[in-house]
Amino acid sequence: MLNLITHDAITEINMTRPPVNALNVDLLRAIRDAVDNAVAGGARGLVLSGMPGMFSAGVDVPSLLGRDRDGVRDFWREFFLTCSKLATSPVPVVAAITGHSPAGGAVLSLFCDYRVMADGPFRIGLNEVQVGLVVPESIQMALRRIVGSYRAERLMVAGAMVESAEALAIGLVDELTHVDQVVTRAVAWMQVMLALPSNAMLRTRTIARADLTAIWAHPEKLPINEFVDAYFHPETQAVLEKLVARLKKKD
Template sequence: MTSIRIEKTGPVAVLRLEHGKANALDTGLCRELAAKVDESGARALVLAGSAKVFSAGVDLRRIRDGGAPYVREFLPALSDAFLAVFGFPGPTVAAVTGHAIAGGAVLAAACDRRVMASGAGRFGLTELAVGVPFPLVAIEVLRCAYGDPVLSELALSGRTYAAPDALARNLVHELAAPDAVVSRATEVALELAAAPEGAFAHTKAQLHHPFDERIGEQRAADDGPVEAMWSSPETLASIGEYVRRVLERG
C-alpha cells in the first residue's frame, strides 16, 4: 500500500506523505520516499504532509516493539531517505503543513526551501529528549541548512517552535496560510526551477560539497556506534518511557 501520493504541476512533482495520522517515519515509508524521489522524473520537488502534520519524526513505537533487529534495518533506510531529498539535483521545497518534529524537521531541512503553515504546527529537534543520538547524515543535512550555532541550539536544547518563532529563527523561509502552504511551496519551486537546470544542479552540488564529503568519509564509521546506541537496552527503555509519557498519555 502506497504512503506517498504524487501530483504533477508542470515541472514540479508534489510528493504528499499519507502515512497514518502523523506521517511517522518507519522503514517502509523511508524506502518508498527514496524510491519516489528517484523515480519522480520532475525538474523540482515539493514535499508535503497532511493537513495538520508534516511528519512527527521516527515511529518510536516501531523502534520500541522491534528492538535491535528493527533498528538495524531502519537507520540505514532513514539516512537514505534524507540523502535522496538532500541530493536531488533540482529545486526542493518543503511544504511544512503542520508539526515537523525530530526526523520530520530533518526531512524539511533536507529541502532547499521551507514554507510553513501559519497554524498550530511546531518545528524542532527532540532527539535528545527521547534519548537517541543523531545519525551523521541527519547532522550534516541540518548543518548545511542552519550552520553550526543554530544547529547546536536546536539539537542540544530539544525545543520546538511555533511557526512565527520558527520563521524568526530562520528555521523556515516563510509562512503561508494553512490552506495555501502547498500552493505557495509549489510557486517557490517553480521560481527556483526558472534557473537553467544544469547551472542550478552544479551550484547546488557546490553548496552541498563539504557536507557530502563528510558523509562519504565518515558515515560508515558513524553508523556502527549510532546503531549500537539506538539498540542498547538503556535507549530502548528511554524510547519506551517517552512513548508512554508523551505519545500515549490520556
C-alpha cells in the same frame, strides 16, 4: 501511504500515512522510490508535503521498540538512505511543512533546498535529546549549514521545539504561509527556480550543496553502528518506553 501529484514539471510527494505520517521502513522506501521515479519521468523539481496540521511526527517509535538490534539497524539504515536521497537529489526539493514537524520530520526537511512552513501554533525541531536519542554528526552538520553553528548547538542540545514564527526568525524555515497555502507557495517557489537558465542554476546548486553531498553521497559509510549502540543505551530505552506508554494513553 503516498499521493503523487503533478504540477507541470514539478512532482509533489505527499505523505499520507495516518494518523501522523510516522516514518517506518515502508514509508521511507516509498519516498525514495518516488524521488527516483519522478526524476526518471522527467520531473524538474520535487515538493515533499504532509497532511494539514502535520508534516511528519518523525520516527514510528512504537514499531521500532519491538525490534532486535538487527531490526533497529535496518530501520536507521533506511532512514539515512532517505536523507541521502533528498540531499543528493539531482533536482531541487522543497519541503512543504504543512504542520508540526518534530524529530525525523524536521530532519527530512533539512536536506531539502527550501522550506515553506504553515504559519501558526505549529512546532518544528530536532527534539531527539528529549526522547533520549543522540543527534549524529551527519545530521548536526545539516542543521548547522542552515542556522549556524551556535544556534544549531543550542537547539539540538536542548532538544528544542520552536513555533513557526521563531523557526522563520532563526532561519530554520524560509517562508511562512497559511496552512492551506503551504503547497501552493512551495510550488510557486519551485516554478521561479525552474524559470532560471537550467544549466547555470543546477550547476551552481551542485557547488553550493557540495558540503552536504560530500557526507551524504555514501550513507553506507556513516557510523550507523555507533548510533544503534546509543539507541540501546538503558536510559534511551527507558525514555522511549515512557514515550510509547504516553502515546498509548492518548489512543
